[in-house]
Amino acid sequence: MRTIGIDVGGTKVLGVVLSADAPTDVLIEHRVPTPPGGEGLVAVLAELVDQLRAEGDVAAVGVGVPGLVDRAGVLRVGPHLPRLRDVPLADELAARTGVPVEVDNDANGHAVAEHRGGAAAGVDEALVVSFGTGIGAGIITGGKLLRGANGFAGEPGHMIVDPNGPPCPCGRRGCWERFASGTGLGRLARDAALGGRLDLAVDLAGGDPELVRGEHVTAAARQNDPDALGVLHELARWIAIGLANLANIVDPGIIVMGGGLVEAADLLLPPVRTHFGASLMAVDHRPAVPIVPAVLGEQAGAIGVALLAAELV
Amino acid sequence: MRTIGIDVGGTKVLGVVLSADAPTDVLIEHRVPTPPGGEGLVAVLAELVDQLRAEGDVAAVGVGVPGLVDRAGVLRVGPHLPRLRDVPLADELAARTGVPVEVDNDANGHAVAEHRGGAAAGVDEALVVSFGTGIGAGIITGGKLLRGANGFAGEPGHMIVDPNGPPCPCGRRGCWERFASGTGLGRLARDAALGGRLDLAVDLAGGDPELVRGEHVTAAARQNDPDALGVLHELARWIAIGLANLANIVDPGIIVMGGGLVEAADLLLPPVRTHFGASLMAVDHRPAVPIVPAVLGEQAGAIGVALLAAELV
Numbered sequence: 001m002r003t004i005g006i007d008v009g010g011t012k013v014l015g016v017v018l019s020a021d022a023p024t025d026v027l028i029e030h031r032v033p034t035p036p037g038g039e040g041l042v043a044v045l046a047e048l049v050d051q052l053r054a055e056g057d058v059a060a061v062g063v064g065v066p067g068l069v070d071r072a073g074v075l076r077v078g079p080h081l082p083r084l085r086d087v088p089l090a091d092e093l094a095a096r097t098g099v100p101v102e103v104d105n106d107a108n109g110h111a112v113a114e115h116r117g118g119a120a121a122g123v124d125e126a127l128v129v130s131f132g133t134g135i136g137a138g139i140i141t142g143g144k145l146l147r148g149a150n151g152f153a154g155e156p157g158h159m160i161v162d163p164n165g166p167p168c169p170c171g172r173r174g175c176w177e178r179f180a181s182g183t184g185l186g187r188l189a190r191d192a193a194l195g196g197r198l199d200l201a202v203d204l205a206g207g208d209p210e211l212v213r214g215e216h217v218t219a220a221a222r223q224n225d226p227d228a229l230g231v232l233h234e235l236a237r238w239i240a241i242g243l244a245n246l247a248n249i250v251d252p253g254i255i256v257m258g259g260g261l262v263e264a265a266d267l268l269l270p271p272v273r274t275h276f277g278a279s280l281m282a283v284d285h286r287p288a289v290p291i292v293p294a295v296l297g298e299q300a301g302a303i304g305v306a307l308l309a310a311e312l313v
Numbered sequence: 314m315r316t317i318g319i320d321v322g323g324t325k326v327l328g329v330v331l332s333a334d335a336p337t338d339v340l341i342e343h344r345v346p347t348p349p350g351g352e353g354l355v356a357v358l359a360e361l362v363d364q365l366r367a368e369g370d371v372a373a374v375g376v377g378v379p380g381l382v383d384r385a386g387v388l389r390v391g392p393h394l395p396r397l398r399d400v401p402l403a404d405e406l407a408a409r410t411g412v413p414v415e416v417d418n419d420a421n422g423h424a425v426a427e428h429r430g431g432a433a434a435g436v437d438e439a440l441v442v443s444f445g446t447g448i449g450a451g452i453i454t455g456g457k458l459l460r461g462a463n464g465f466a467g468e469p470g471h472m473i474v475d476p477n478g479p480p481c482p483c484g485r486r487g488c489w490e491r492f493a494s495g496t497g498l499g500r501l502a503r504d505a506a507l508g509g510r511l512d513l514a515v516d517l518a519g520g521d522p523e524l525v526r527g528e529h530v531t532a533a534a535r536q537n538d539p540d541a542l543g544v545l546h547e548l549a550r551w552i553a554i555g556l557a558n559l560a561n562i563v564d565p566g567i568i569v570m571g572g573g574l575v576e577a578a579d580l581l582l583p584p585v586r587t588h589f590g591a592s593l594m595a596v597d598h599r600p601a602v603p604i605v606p607a608v609l610g611e612q613a614g615a616i617g618v619a620l621l622a623a624e625l626v
Binding site for chain 2 (some may be wrong): 048
């Protein structure tokens with residue numbers, strides 16, 4: 001029977017229906033806005049499930065949420081959902097919909113989808129890292145998600161890579177996502193622009209260095225602007241440092257880069273690969289680790305949690 | 314039947330025979346010096362096996378080696394064994410001894426032993442980190458070692474925690490083991506001593522700040538010397554940063570600290586626990602992670618690889 005996957009993002013909730021026959025084929029897609037702070041999220045999800053199953057019964061529902069989700073489907077805490085703390089999302093949504101519900105971290109959903117039918121297909125030791133506003137990850141080992149003691153494994157965004165680095169909203173300093181995310185790119189870009197570099201990107205942003213965002217840097221880099229390329233190389237170095245740290249710890253056979261930054265994959269991946277080789281332990285004595293872009297796009301998270309939900313039935 | 318476990322250290326090779334009935338009971342122990350650079354290691358191991366099985370047949374042999382060991386038992390590279398590169402240790406020792414041989418990373422052996430019959434007994438998601446000259450680790454998930462694509466998982470010593478930090482013999486800068494190992498303690502101690510602090514530890518070292526080692530700092534700290542306690546707290550902060558990074562990635566249910574630094578566990582663990590709590594993501598929304606000292610001592614590595622070897626038969 002069909003399954004539903006729902007990815008709760010910072011601004012939108014994306015729901016898909018997957019066919020029972022070709023499990024990464026999306027039959028239907030719907031989107032609704034994310035309720036501010038997560039207020040009333042279960043009601044929003046229940047309504048979305050009703051819309052998605054109007055055209056045919058579903059066996060199970062998967063939901064991906066940014067944040068720490070335990071193995072019972074309780075959202076402990078999530079950065080964009082301050083109204084939801086220690087909320088048993090899986091139980092509440094199952095009670096409202098009458099079908100089994102699996103709730104997991106959104107990046108775990110991305111990883112499952114890319115492993116089952118995307119860039120990591122066929123590689124049972126895979127690391128899938130999503131570079132968006134922050135950084136999420138899913139670690140596949142033995143063909144399955146590494147979950148850890150509580151279900152919280154794969155949260156490298158707050159790995160400390162520079163204890164004297166810039167402060168992070170989490171209260172610490174120098175977390176990886178301060179440097180290597182979309183937010184990190186914005187910070188690198190503003191620093192460069194306010195320092196008098198990055199003129200082309202500033203022009204593209206309308207002339208105000210404070211308004212320079214990642215997309216302006218990327219656009220300038222595509223015109224071979226050396227300042228913009230320099231900022232992207234600095235970003236690539238930080239991405240590579242964290243990926244190498246992860247690779248030293250979990251030894252993946254492939255690394256898949258997803259998330260918004262992947263739109264600049266053509267510019268980022270070559271320097272990421274170079275810096276990764278320079279940052280990984282004993283790189284000359286181990287097989288090369290391919291670093292490739294994700295292929296399933298913004299539906300990946302929803303597809304992955306639908307696949308996880310299918311395992312419930 | 315009995316199994317043999319052999320731990321190849323920087324200076325000594327420690328071999329044990331385990332009973333088939335009580336698999337963490339050591340029946341016999343022998344030690345021989347590690348051959349310089351690893352030259353002729355297989356012959357040394359074969360002779361040790363012969364000594365150990367003189368009193369009774371053994372079913373299999375496990376060997377733990379510091380370095381990257383692949384799943385076929387090939388030592389790719391090891392810091393103390395420069396004469397051994399890409400050497401098929403398992404095949405060569407099996408050919409010489411006529412019994413099945415498992416070769417693995419030494420820290421994986423520690424982890425298996427502490428999980429099977431030590432400080433992590435009964436906890437199937439466990440992180441065992443050995444703080445010696447460098448740092449090794451074994452990650453237990455689902456009750457089994459996390460091995461990764463090549464068998465190289467669990468190598469956090471070269472996780473970069475400060476890209477502008479001190480140079481590491483590996484060629485990079487700011488690797489975790491520059492700060493958080495026995496070597497790191499020595500560096501912190503010499504920096505403090507040469508900076509005119511740490512008078513008591515300098516006295517204990519015979520008066521020369523260049524000769525201050527970790528044991529002098531520990532001894533001074535046991536006399537409540539504030540400078541020595543300060544150095545140990547700095548060490549504890551670096552240990553905690555790396556442990557929190559690892560915990561964000563693999564979500565262990567327990568962390569076991571082994572290796573030489575554990576002799577100062579009474580001094581180190583309280584500040585490690587405090588800094589760990591300050592460094593782990595969302596610590597208020599997850600169960601506390603116990604951080605405990607290893608209990609099996611210097612035999613742990615040999616016991617663990619013997620247990621891994623027992624799975625061969």
